[in-house]
Amino acid sequence: GVMPPYAEECACMHGVTVSSGGGRWIVTTDWRQLGGTGCTSSHGGTSAAAPLAAGMIALMLSAPALWRDVQHILVLTAEKVDKQIGHYTRNGAGLFHSHKHGFGMLTAWRMVQAAKTWKSVPPAEYTKSESLLEFSKLPPNQTVYLYYDNSASASDSSPAILEHVKVYVSIEHPARGQLIISLYSPSGTHSVLATVRPFDKATTGLSWTFATIRCWGETPYGEWKLAVNNTSNQPGLIQNWRLTLVTTSISPKDYAKRIRRVRDIVTGKVAAPLQAQSCPKSAPLFTADGSSEGAPFGATPVGKLVGWLHRLPLIFN
Numbered sequence: 001g002v003m004p005p006y007a008e009e010c011a012c013m014h015g016v017t018v019s020s021g022g023g024r025w026i027v028t029t030d031w032r033q034l035g036g037t038g039c040t041s042s043h044g045g046t047s048a049a050a051p052l053a054a055g056m057i058a059l060m061l062s063a064p065a066l067w068r069d070v071q072h073i074l075v076l077t078a079e080k081v082d083k084q085i086g087h088y089t090r091n092g093a094g095l096f097h098s099h100k101h102g103f104g105m106l107t108a109w110r111m112v113q114a115a116k117t118w119k120s121v122p123p124a125e126y127t128k129s130e131s132l133l134e135f136s137k138l139p140p141n142q143t144v145y146l147y148y149d150n151s152a153s154a155s156d157s158s159p160a161i162l163e164h165v166k167v168y169v170s171i172e173h174p175a176r177g178q179l180i181i182s183l184y185s186p187s188g189t190h191s192v193l194a195t196v197r198p199f200d201k202a203t204t205g206l207s208w209t210f211a212t213i214r215c216w217g218e219t220p221y222g223e224w225k226l227a228v229n230n231t232s233n234q235p236g237l238i239q240n241w242r243l244t245l246v247t248t249s250i251s252p253k254d255y256a257k258r259i260r261r262v263r264d265i266v267t268g269k270v271a272a273p274l275q276a277q278s279c280p281k282s283a284p285l286f287t288a289d290g291s292s293e294g295a296p297f298g299a300t301p302v303g304k305l306v307g308w309l310h311r312l313p314l315i316f317n
Contacts, residue, residue, distance in 0.1 A: 002021070003100045003101065006045075009192070010099060010102075011099060011193060011212035011214050012164075012213050013101070013213075014074050014078075014102045014213065015078040015102040015103050015105065015106045017053050017056070017105065018048075018105075019045050019049040020043070021044070025041055025043055025044050026043040026044055026052075027039060027043070028043045053106055056106055056108040056111055057070055059108055059111070060108075060112050061115075063115030063118070068120075068124060068163075068248075069115075070115075071163070072118075073111055074103065074111065075095065075216055075217075076114065076258070076262040077107065077110040077114050078102065078103035078104035078107075079104045079105045079107060079110070080098075081104055081105040082101060086100050087099065087100065089190065089214070091187060091189040092186075092187025092217075092218040092219065093161070093252065094217075094259065095259070097213070097214045097216070099192055103216075110266040113266055114262045114265055117261070117265065119258075121248045122248050123248070123249075125246070126244060126246055127150075127220070127245045127247065129148055129242055129243040129244075130242070132146065132240055132241050132243075134238050134239065134240055134241065135237065135238070135239060135240075136238040137235065137237060137238075138171070138173065140232060140233045140235055141231065142230055143229040144227070144228050145226070146228070146238065147223060148224045148243055150220070150221055150222070151221055153221060154219075159250065160219075160220055160247040160249050161217050161218065161247060161250050161252055162215045162218045162246070162247055163213070163247060164213055165185070165211065165212050165215055165243065165244070165246070166209055166210070166243070166244035167181075167226065167244075168207075168208070168209045168242040169207075169210065169238075170205075170238075170239040170240050172236055172237040173236030173237075174203045174234050175203065175232045176200060176202050176204070176205050176206045177196065177197040177199070177201060178196055178230065178231045179196075179228060179231070179236075180192070180196060180227075180228075181193045181228055181229075182227040183212060183225070183226055183227075184225040184227070185218055185222075186219060186222025186223055187218045189215050189218065190214075191214045193212065217252070217255050220247050224243060226241055
């Protein structure tokens with residue numbers, strides 16, 4: 001598979017799944033055919049890819065897993081696709097990520113097998129840096145580098161790994177579509193947050209929060225570097241920026257063990273249990289009279305999936 005022409009590269013993409021192209025399509029039901037009972041053999045695009053991903057996640061939830069566990073399992077089970085031009089980069093945790101395809105193609109079997117033995121991760125922890133007031137000049141056709149070091153926050157008694165990283169940036173510039181913004185983690189992982197956008201003619205600059213998951217599994221401590229490349233002939237001003245690190249209290253060493261465990265399971269080196277543990281009891285899907293009243297939306301399998309998906313920054317091609 002290859003990246004479709006309508007897609008955009010993204011540092012916060014978890015993974016991809018199939019859609020259409022090259023004369024191949026998705027077969028599915030079509031309410032417009034045969035009085036609502038027909039099918040179509042020409043379905044495609046994100047309208048086809050997103051439901052396929054949702055279905056695979058639903059299968060994985062039957063294992064069961066919590067919504068943050070699902071993200072970890074997606075990251076660790078995705079397979080590289082379009083390897084020659086996918087531009088995958090290995091991060092500090094040994095995971096490969098592509099701005100085009102995220103961590104790779106989602107595969108239902110691999111996801112479910114990994115979920116069967118997955119141990120839920122500890123709660124997420126959010127750490128915000130102070131507002132880094134810079135008021136740095138942004139000269140024409142130059143790159144300005146800004147730094148933030150949180151090494152002093154590291155502690156052997158409180159190990160942590162990264163999940164998401166959010167970057168708030170406020171810049172005054174008469175041609176914001178000509179700015180390239182990148183982030184470098186303490187492990188050296190490079191995330192492109194914003195690229196040149198020829199059709200973005202805004203003259204008001206930007207005040208925006210970007211995100212990346214390319215640092216997934218890395219240590220959050222050390223020197224962070226923000227690079228702002230002004231490709232235009234007009235100057236600007238970087239007003240301030242701020243980092244938000246979303247971590248979980250697992251040591252990089254222990255997470256490396258989880259990575260190896262998942263890889264052993266999905267490659268067949270270690271057999272996953274035949275039966276997943278039973279799902280916890282919840283409110284019934286329907287009441288005795290057949291209605292859905294009394295079955296809270298979030299308590300039903302579909303409700304759990306829908307409620308969960310809106311919190312997951314997935315982008316599917």
